[in-house]
Amino acid sequence: MRVFKKYKDTNKVTLHNGDCIKLLRKLPDASVDLVITSPPYCIGKAYEDPHNDIETFKKQHTDIFDELYRVVKPGGSICWQVGYHISDRCVIPLDCVIYDIFTSLSEKREYPFVLRNRIIWTFGHGLNSTKRFSGRHETIMWFTKGEQTMFNLDDVRIPQKYPGKRSYKGPNKGKLSGNPLGKNPSDVWEIPNVKAQHIEKTEHPCQFPVAIPQRLIKALTEPGALVLDPFMGSGSTGVAALIEGRRFAGAELVKSYYDISAGRLKDASEGKAKVREDKPVIEPNQNAAVAKLPEEFRLAREAHNEET
Numbered sequence: 341m342r343v344f345k346k347y348k349d350t351n352k353v354t355l356h357n358g359d360c361i362k363l364l365r366k367l368p369d370a371s372v373d374l375v376i377t378s379p380p381y382c383i384g385k386a387y388e389d390p391h392n393d394i395e396t397f398k399k400q401h402t403d404i405f406d407e408l409y410r411v412v413k414p415g416g417s418i419c420w421q422v423g424y425h426i427s428d429r430c431v432i433p434l435d436c437v438i439y440d441i442f443t444s445l446s447e448k449r450e451y452p453f454v455l456r457n458r459i460i461w462t463f464g465h466g467l468n469s470t471k472r473f474s475g476r477h478e479t480i481m482w483f484t485k486g487e488q489t490m491f492n493l494d495d496v497r498i499p500q501k502y503p504g505k506r507s508y509k510g511p512n513k514g515k516l517s518g519n520p521l522g523k524n525p526s527d528v529w530e531i532p533n534v535k536a537q538h539i540e541k542t543e544h545p546c547q548f549p550v551a552i553p554q555r556l557i558k559a560l561t562e563p564g565a566l567v568l569d570p571f572m573g574s575g576s577t578g579v580a581a582l583i584e585g586r587r588f589a590g591a592e593l594v595k596s597y598y599d600i601s602a603g604r605l606k607d608a609s610e611g612k613a614k615v616r617e618d619k620p621v622i623e624p625n626q627n628a629a630v631a632k633l634p635e636e637f638r639l640a641r642e643a644h645n646e647e648t
């Protein structure tokens with residue numbers, strides 16, 4: 341796989357080792373179908389200036405907004421994954437900060453950003469607090485630039501716990517009650533975070549699991565689309581983009597993380613990416629009759645997979 345430094349529409353992968361604003365400035369107007377990113381939270385991580393605070397966070401986002409708005413296609417999506425900024429005893433939800441900046445800066449433009457979902461990403465492990473409840477979730481803010489053009493729900497359905505459930509009353513009494521392809525994953529996603537034992541773990545201290553961008557990419561774009569991650573870290577968004585047959589452009593300031601990204605993207609292009617399968621964390625009781633996949637559902641899923 342060839343990694344291009346200079347963007348062209350025909351590139352499969354364009355990577356910039358430097359400030360994302362430089363990559364954004366090189367992208368053509370309305371060229372990006374989907375942005376997925378997790379920016380620095382300004383909480384003193386290894387890759388952050390320790391003096392950065394919540395005002396730095398606001399300024400970084402305000403500074404890139406014009407370019408971000410310009411490069412996204414009308415109808416395209418912007419997914420911002422954030423947690424909390426914590427200083428002293430105070431917890432600031434960064435999704436609220438993002439919401440204010442993105443909606444206020446776009447409201448007078450031709451295509452104002454519209455918030456479509458605020459997804460709760462919940463996970464089982466993290467720091468144990470002693471003076472407040474331990475944090476076990478972050479959020480993903482999904483905006484569209486103007487009107488939404490795409491939502492491929494059937495491509496991101498997840499297995500029902502009990503697919504064999506049947507309606508017990510009404511005109512459909514006795515019939516299977518669920519969708520053969522699975523259920524809507526809802527706006528609460530339980531996906532393990534990338535800790536030491538996770539198959540995707542690299543040297544980067546704050547990776548998100550590939551399953552997050554993978555779901556978003558499948559739901560919000562078609563094959564061949566351009567996916568952008570301006571703060572790509574270890575390249576998880578890029579790995580998901582290549583697995584799903586999309587193009588990718590990403591920027592990373594720190595050379596060692598950039599190198600990790602380049603390596604992971606190469607592996608992904610050769611079908612060798614190490615990725616945890618997006619499967620439910622808790623297995624249902626397999627002995628229950630309703631836990632067995634009905635034959636009708638199995639056939640419908642096979643037919644859907646053949647189509648896509």
Ligand SMILES: C[S@@+](CC[C@H](N)C(=O)[O-])C[C@H]1O[C@@H](n2cnc3c(N)ncnc32)[C@H](O)[C@@H]1O
Pocket residue numbers: 358359360361377378379380381387544546547548549570571572573574575576577591592593594597
């Ligand atoms: C929260 S991490 C992203 C992690 C990523 N989602 C992953 O799965 O690996 C944010 C990254 O943004 C990088 N970064 C910070 N400021 C940047 C800038 N102005 N341009 C490009 N990258 C930047 C940091 O070095 C860090 O690796």
